[in-house]
Amino acid sequence: MGADAAGSGAPIERPEGRYLHGVPDADLKVVGKPWRKIDARARVTGQTRFADDLFAPRMAYCKLLRSTQAHARIVRIDASAAEAMEGVYAVLLGKDLPITFGILPVSQDEHTLCIDKVRFVGDPVAAVAAVDEDTAWEACRKIVVEYEALPLVTDVFTAAATDPEAPHEHRIHDYGRLGNFHRQENLEFGDLAQGFGESDLVREDFFFFEGNTHLPMEEHATLATFDPDGKLCVQSSTQTPHYLHRALAKVLAEHVPAHKIRVIACPNGGGFGGKSDPFSHEIAVAMLSIRTGRPVKVTLTREEVFYTHRGRHPVLMRSRIGVSRSGRIKALDFETHLDGGAYGSYGTASTFYTGALQCVTYHVENYWFRGARYFTNKAPCGPKRGHGTPQPRFALEVQMDKLAVELGLDPVRIRKDNLVPANSLTANWMRVGTMALGRCIDQVVAGSGFLDRWQKLPHGKGVGLACSSYLSGAGLPIYWNAMPHSGVQLKLDRSGLVTVFCGSTDIGQGSNSILAYVVGEVLGLDPQDLRIVTSDTDLTPVDLGSYSSRVTLMTGNAALQAAERARDLIAPHVADKLGVPRNRIGFAKGRVFDVSDPDQGMPFADAVQLAESKLGTIGTTGSYRPPKSPARYKGGGVGPSANYSFTAAVVEVDVDPETGIYTVPRIFVAHDIGRSINPCLVMGQVEGSVYMGLGEAMMEEMSYRSDRFGVHKIPSMLDYKSPTTMEMPELITWLVGDPDPNGPFGAKEAGQGPLLPIMPAVANAVFDAVGVRVDEVPITPEKVFEGIERARKGKEPRVGPTKTPHVDWPEARKVRTPWQGGTGLEVEREQEELAAARANGGASRERRGD
Amino acid sequence: MSPREAPDRRKTLGEFRVNGERREVAYEPHRTLLEVLREDLDLTGTKHGCELGECGACTVLVDGVPVLSCLTLAQEVEGCAIETIEGMADKGELHPLQDFFAELGASQCGYCSSGFMLASKALLAQNPSPSRDEIRVALSGNLCRCTGYVKIYEAVELAAKKLRGEPCEPSRECTHGR
Ligand code: FES
Numbered sequence A: 001m002g003a004d005a006a007g008s009g010a011p012i013e014r015p016e017g018r019y020l021h022g023v024p025d026a027d028l029k030v031v032g033k034p035w036r037k038i039d040a041r042a043r044v045t046g047q048t049r050f051a052d053d054l055f056a057p058r059m060a061y062c063k064l065l066r067s068t069q070a071h072a073r074i075v076r077i078d079a080s081a082a083e084a085m086e087g088v089y090a091v092l093l094g095k096d097l098p099i100t101f102g103i104l105p106v107s108q109d110e111h112t113l114c115i116d117k118v119r120f121v122g123d124p125v126a127a128v129a130a131v132d133e134d135t136a137w138e139a140c141r142k143i144v145v146e147y148e149a150l151p152l153v154t155d156v157f158t159a160a161a162t163d164p165e166a167p168h169e170h171r172i173h174d175y176g177r178l179g180n181f182h183r184q185e186n187l188e189f190g191d192l193a194q195g196f197g198e199s200d201l202v203r204e205d206f207f208f209f210e211g212n213t214h215l216p217m218e219e220h221a222t223l224a225t226f227d228p229d230g231k232l233c234v235q236s237s238t239q240t241p242h243y244l245h246r247a248l249a250k251v252l253a254e255h256v257p258a259h260k261i262r263v264i265a266c267p268n269g270g271g272f273g274g275k276s277d278p279f280s281h282e283i284a285v286a287m288l289s290i291r292t293g294r295p296v297k298v299t300l301t302r303e304e305v306f307y308t309h310r311g312r313h314p315v316l317m318r319s320r321i322g323v324s325r326s327g328r329i330k331a332l333d334f335e336t337h338l339d340g341g342a343y344g345s346y347g348t349a350s351t352f353y354t355g356a357l358q359c360v361t362y363h364v365e366n367y368w369f370r371g372a373r374y375f376t377n378k379a380p381c382g383p384k385r386g387h388g389t390p391q392p393r394f395a396l397e398v399q400m401d402k403l404a405v406e407l408g409l410d411p412v413r414i415r416k417d418n419l420v421p422a423n424s425l426t427a428n429w430m431r432v433g434t435m436a437l438g439r440c441i442d443q444v445v446a447g448s449g450f451l452d453r454w455q456k457l458p459h460g461k462g463v464g465l466a467c468s469s470y471l472s473g474a475g476l477p478i479y480w481n482a483m484p485h486s487g488v489q490l491k492l493d494r495s496g497l498v499t500v501f502c503g504s505t506d507i508g509q510g511s512n513s514i515l516a517y518v519v520g521e522v523l524g525l526d527p528q529d530l531r532i533v534t535s536d537t538d539l540t541p542v543d544l545g546s547y548s549s550r551v552t553l554m555t556g557n558a559a560l561q562a563a564e565r566a567r568d569l570i571a572p573h574v575a576d577k578l579g580v581p582r583n584r585i586g587f588a589k590g591r592v593f594d595v596s597d598p599d600q601g602m603p604f605a606d607a608v609q610l611a612e613s614k615l616g617t618i619g620t621t622g623s624y625r626p627p628k629s630p631a632r633y634k635g636g637g638v639g640p641s642a643n644y645s646f647t648a649a650v651v652e653v654d655v656d657p658e659t660g661i662y663t664v665p666r667i668f669v670a671h672d673i674g675r676s677i678n679p680c681l682v683m684g685q686v687e688g689s690v691y692m693g694l695g696e697a698m699m700e701e702m703s704y705r706s707d708r709f710g711v712h713k714i715p716s717m718l719d720y721k722s723p724t725t726m727e728m729p730e731l732i733t734w735l736v737g738d739p740d741p742n743g744p745f746g747a748k749e750a751g752q753g754p755l756l757p758i759m760p761a762v763a764n765a766v767f768d769a770v771g772v773r774v775d776e777v778p779i780t781p782e783k784v785f786e787g788i789e790r791a792r793k794g795k796e797p798r799v800g801p802t803k804t805p806h807v808d809w810p811e812a813r814k815v816r817t818p819w820q821g822g823t824g825l826e827v828e829r830e831q832e833e834l835a836a837a838r839a840n841g842g843a844s845r846e847r848r849g850d
Numbered sequence B: 001m002s003p004r005e006a007p008d009r010r011k012t013l014g015e016f017r018v019n020g021e022r023r024e025v026a027y028e029p030h031r032t033l034l035e036v037l038r039e040d041l042d043l044t045g046t047k048h049g050c051e052l053g054e055c056g057a058c059t060v061l062v063d064g065v066p067v068l069s070c071l072t073l074a075q076e077v078e079g080c081a082i083e084t085i086e087g088m089a090d091k092g093e094l095h096p097l098q099d100f101f102a103e104l105g106a107s108q109c110g111y112c113s114s115g116f117m118l119a120s121k122a123l124l125a126q127n128p129s130p131s132r133d134e135i136r137v138a139l140s141g142n143l144c145r146c147t148g149y150v151k152i153y154e155a156v157e158l159a160a161k162k163l164r165g166e167p168c169e170p171s172r173e174c175t176h177g178r
């Protein structure tokens, strides 16, 4: 793009910059202020065009026929009656698109439409394009599918028990480990025997976290348009246009090459992870558009959104923890069993995530993680806000509470004594930078009066404390490559307009605005005056997508680099013109000027013209890739991040001991944000996370009838309970932290971390109120009541699982901890590396000898 | 399909008063108000999250009363005064509710916002100074998955103040935390 003087060859791991975390708040004009979002006006006037708001001339409507069986072979499928209907333009069946896809390279296990078997109720088997939706529905109903039922698997125990020798049809997929295991991971850091040996107290607890779903208000929709010139444009409610682009290019390889496919992510009406996979409906409408030569749109019904799912995995957990008398964690042996549903989705990453962040909040000296993911005949699970980490976080935080009670410590002390120090490595080689969890805890404890109330409130009332951490973006992309994770291009116009191009997708979190704030700050422009062009694979440089809380940090850093390069292009020419040294040129309030004499200067537009006269068209690029992680062992790719956010929460509950029905009057939450780029948007992310966590804690669950063919019990918004205004408590929020060197202007994530402590804090508060341990999520009144009843009958007042499935784990990959002198590699590979180094060293000596 | 079982899809001609304008529409009689607004009148600011009366995203005002347009047959409201989000701003000037929803980020993805703002407008017309609990009750039929409702309450309260002619600055706690 034009004269990109500094455009290539610069290191991309971190933008070298004057405008990083070190700048004091007072010197910032844009960053740190509660600006309204640049697209706020469109959002409140109904002008924002979501995918289903798009209509095109000659547009056809698509509907999918979905499986009524949870696990069955397709014996026969006959679409002739549908094809013959008036108003039907095309019918697509599985065989029309034989190439598989999937979000992760290791699990390309989905067909656009099932070919020979279906794996859950709701699996798409056919797609129709017709003149209107009603006709498309009617046509779907005329497609005859004959199924032959296969053995049904709806839980991890049945999945684990699948006989590996059994006939092939007992398996849901024929890849992955044997039977219905998808993954089995076994990682050992340090010396567990020694850790447990040194422990004064060892606890073993079992926990279960039920699956739940994103429930974005917007149902997924896609409009595909295939032009006569052979170009395909797909506009979709997706959080990951780049990955959708890749999936379309793969599946449609015979029909349209990658460079002729354009994916535009529409503004998402909420995502929360549920629009992060490439989906069958997106590929089906693309193919139907190719077939019919018409634009084709599909909009899922709410029921279909439940089947599309990719939400929170149900996870069964066993945690054995060893601590000293004073509560120091000596050893943690943590086992997770993920009920993955019918497809791989992000499941491999999810499995590792259930073991990745345990050691980031509290120092764990020796750590053992084993995780298994199973295929079952249910809607596929995937990433939901917190991706794989809320389940183990729930277990760990409840277990910390139990430890505190058992050791006669308080829940504050035991946490604070175990805090991971700032700028340190964890047992599993996660690098923690700035860390203000201690301050978060102090804030919520003081603000809620926790210590004066814990164990002191009247029966029925309780308070609970829990903490969490989350990553600001995954350290690795989902497919291996050495390219940047985020790219930004700036185009500077003679009018003074700066256009920012970036592949990121605004799902409501405000990522478009973040680009404007960062560039506006550096170039001294009003963020509302910039033009932001995003999420269009034809126009914008790649950003990997709106997931893993990566967008502010990564696009922010890329935008920072691009903007600083633009300054560097312009400043010298203004300096020459003013006759002052370069380093005296400043950018603010739409002007470029001499900082020692601010009246000497010119409007930004004049400065651009000056530079353009000397250099030609003015544009710059910026890129970002997270720093290399010291976790070099296999499996260490999941968990590392440029920085981690931290959160502490105190939840109040009011339980009716007669019924178990409880309310949550207030929640106190403190979040370590590093530095807020826009505190008002951060507040919104924190509040939304707490709300969503509360829904998971109290009521949300995906439930299926295992007795009736694995049918989802409640695929509707009425029956799938989520918090309304009546359940949402008063929320008191603090933003704390110090600017983190890896974040743009010191920022960390805010959209996921604050969800995590809510579920365990509710559980701990219920225990404080009525002495009942509900070691399961959701913590429904029925379960609280059951616990109260058990107590009355003199039984252990606990509700929760008591066992995990038997797994023949593969041999552990052993990794020495940093304090054992490890290198971040498996012991085995350490030795190989050493041997290789020795051989190399020998070779180079020989060469020198020559 | 024999002619006997073919559904009758012939259109009827109806007249609607939408956002103060008279609009004539030829539409299939089984169409809901939601469908007529979005697909026949191009007013896509009205959203849908379920089309079953469960989420409130499709809320519009009919003679000033919030109704779920997904559960309302268009035929039922011919001749009534219908207000959608597109009619809320006055000649480009935002309604105070819109202004504060924008200001505070009470509209994150914005998908639920038209329903919330119209329901709030009906509330404020009836009750110019609602308590927080009254706001909760009035908005309990609208789901929002993004905001946790916190900023929505604040925006409604500030808009109410503005409409009453009182000072209406967002608190620092609302935008920066305590
Ligand atoms: S669309 Fe959900 S209530 Fe009408």
Ligand code: FES
Binding pocket: A217, A269, A270, A508, B106, B107, B108, B109, B110, B111, B112, B113, B143, B144, B145, B146, B147
């Ligand atoms: S702002 Fe996204 S659903 Fe309310």
